[in-house]
Amino acid sequence: xxxxxxxxxxxxxxxxxxxxxxxxxxxxxxxxxxxxxxxxxxxxxxxxxxxxxxxxxxxxxxxxxxxxxxxxxxxxxxxxxxxxxxxxxxxxxxxxxxxxxxxxxxxxxxxxxxxxxxxxxxxxxxxxxxxxxxxxxxxxxxxxxxxxxxxxxxxxxxxxxxxxxxxxxxxxxxxxxxxxxxxxxxxxxxxxxxxxxxxxxxxxxxxxxxxx
Amino acid sequence: xxxxxxxxxxxxxxxxxxxxxxxxxxxxxxxxxxxxxxxxxxxxxxxxxxxxxxxxxxxxxxxxxxxxxxxxxxxxxxxxxxxxxxxxxxxxxxxxxxxxxxxxxxxxxxxxxxxxxxxxxxxxxxxxxxxxxxxxxxxxxxxxxxxxxxxxxxxxxxxxxxxxxxxxxxxxxxxxxxxxxxxxxxxxxxxxxxxxxxxxxxxxxxxxxxxx
DNA sequence: AATTGACTGACAGTCAGTCAGTCAGTCCAT
DNA sequence: ATGGACTGACTGACTGACTGTCAGTCAATT
Numbered sequence: 001x002x003x004x005x006x007x008x009x010x011x012x013x014x015x016x017x018x019x020x021x022x023x024x025x026x027x028x029x030x031x032x033x034x035x036x037x038x039x040x041x042x043x044x045x046x047x048x049x050x051x052x053x054x055x056x057x058x059x060x061x062x063x064x065x066x067x068x069x070x071x072x073x074x075x076x077x078x079x080x081x082x083x084x085x086x087x088x089x090x091x092x093x094x095x096x097x098x099x100x101x102x103x104x105x106x107x108x109x110x111x112x113x114x115x116x117x118x119x120x121x122x123x124x125x126x127x128x129x130x131x132x133x134x135x136x137x138x139x140x141x142x143x144x145x146x147x148x149x150x151x152x153x154x155x156x157x158x159x160x161x162x163x164x165x166x167x168x169x170x171x172x173x174x175x176x177x178x179x180x181x182x183x184x185x186x187x188x189x190x191x192x193x194x195x196x197x198x199x200x201x202x203x204x205x206x207x208x209x210x211x212x
Numbered sequence: 213x214x215x216x217x218x219x220x221x222x223x224x225x226x227x228x229x230x231x232x233x234x235x236x237x238x239x240x241x242x243x244x245x246x247x248x249x250x251x252x253x254x255x256x257x258x259x260x261x262x263x264x265x266x267x268x269x270x271x272x273x274x275x276x277x278x279x280x281x282x283x284x285x286x287x288x289x290x291x292x293x294x295x296x297x298x299x300x301x302x303x304x305x306x307x308x309x310x311x312x313x314x315x316x317x318x319x320x321x322x323x324x325x326x327x328x329x330x331x332x333x334x335x336x337x338x339x340x341x342x343x344x345x346x347x348x349x350x351x352x353x354x355x356x357x358x359x360x361x362x363x364x365x366x367x368x369x370x371x372x373x374x375x376x377x378x379x380x381x382x383x384x385x386x387x388x389x390x391x392x393x394x395x396x397x398x399x400x401x402x403x404x405x406x407x408x409x410x411x412x413x414x415x416x417x418x419x420x421x422x423x424x
Numbered sequence: 425a426a427t428t429g430a431c432t433g434a435c436a437g438t439c440a441g442t443c444a445g446t447c448a449g450t451c452c453a454t
Numbered sequence: 455a456t457g458g459a460c461t462g463a464c465t466g467a468c469t470g471a472c473t474g475t476c477a478g479t480c481a482a483t484t
Contacts, residue, residue, distance in 0.1 A: 005448050005463055043465040119331030153397040160376025161369040168368050185365040192404045217481055255432045
């Protein structure tokens with residue numbers, strides 16, 4: 001094969017891109033390293049020059065997602081023209097959009113073959129999004145929008161609730177149709193967890209809808 | 213190898229037992245089918261006589277856990293000498309004891325090598341424990357102990373919260389020591405989610421403590 | 425004696441990971 | 455500018471280990 005030398009960073013990204021695509025399409029265990037290198041157009045050795053094992057490239061893929069999330073969430077947390085409720089809502093909006101950007105990443109995650117990817121992802125997400133979410137909650141407590149003594153636990157509860165509900169919805173057949181009801185239910189739970197005034201989140205959601 | 217014929221059900225259980233032990237000790241990907249059959253003392257072919265693939269036996273292991281949980285939870289839900297709060301607390305006590313019975317199954321689950329097992333487990337648990345938990349909550353609403361319009365969502369939120377907090381605690385170093393504080397925090401969150409009187413769960417917990 | 429079905433073990437095919445060596449690009453001395 | 459030394463990106467054949475198959479064996483049952 002013709003030997004083509006590239007900037008290591010570009011080559012690395014190239015390999016990660018293809019690996020991600022194949023893992024999502026066929027599953028981690030079902031994708032061979034040889035499938036990846038064939039698609040990239042490099043040798044087996046090159047793969048192991050960049051990644052010390054197959055598991056290692058999976059970690060690299062996850063890390064990239066986490067980094068994207070970190071950047072987006074930090075930007076929201078740093079805003080000073082919106083209040084805590086709007087931040088938390090923007091936060092969920094951002095997480096949702098990320099999925100969409102990757103062509104329904106979340107759809108892939110819920111296929112059985114991708115448990116491995118999904119599990120690693122959910123294992124690593126909380127430690128990165130709990131701290132900023134926690135800050136937003138503390139802000140809301142100071143603004144007297146929320147009433148909670150333990151912002152960290154509240155943050156965990158919100159994330160756990162959101163994960164659980166989104167998993168649950170994916171296992172049910174009748175996914176579409178009742179998104180509004182589900183949003184209302186999630187808002188209700190978040191308000192309860194945070195000790196916010198009932199209906200306050202929905203009120204803000206309507207306002208943002210109008211603003212468009 | 214000496215040929216020993218056993219009752220198929222016993223043989224099947226035998227293979228599952230060993231496989232479970234090895235998967236938990238060394239991880240799913242790191243355990244070879246040949247390791248399993250060597251330990252059981254049967255041939256490679258016997259393994260594939262009982263299970264159609266390596267993935268298949270993992271599903272069998274998970275199924276066994278789920279069945280244990282189902283039985284235990286049904287028994288609690290059927291009791292008529294305790295109220296909804298006591299049932300929910302018994303429910304969590306049962307889930308906790310199950311872990312202990314399996315020599316801290318939950319400890320193994322949180323090791324990185326076992327993401328595969330863990331993920332399959334958590335993917336399948338909710339669909340089995342949400343319905344009975346849901347019934348308990350509905351009971352509590354009728355008894356006017358709780359105030360919620362959507363018991364199913366509340367059940368999901370409680371399970372999600374519990375999972376998220378237990379994962380979070382395992383990733384933190386200072387695990388021991390503050391179990392009481394964590395229990396208090398979880399009770400507080402459950403009360404908020406269910407719309408129960410603040411401190412009510414803790415009150416029942418104290419009462420049960422005394423009863424011993 | 426015939427039938428059933430649990431069981432065997434050799435084997436085909438596949439895959440993760442290794443390694444000795446190759447070659448493109450860079451940099452410096454002539 | 456030209457060559458030669460050097461670096462590190464890259465190659466691909468190879469190995470050992472693995473999953474899953476299958477033709478056939480043997481114990482138990484009828």
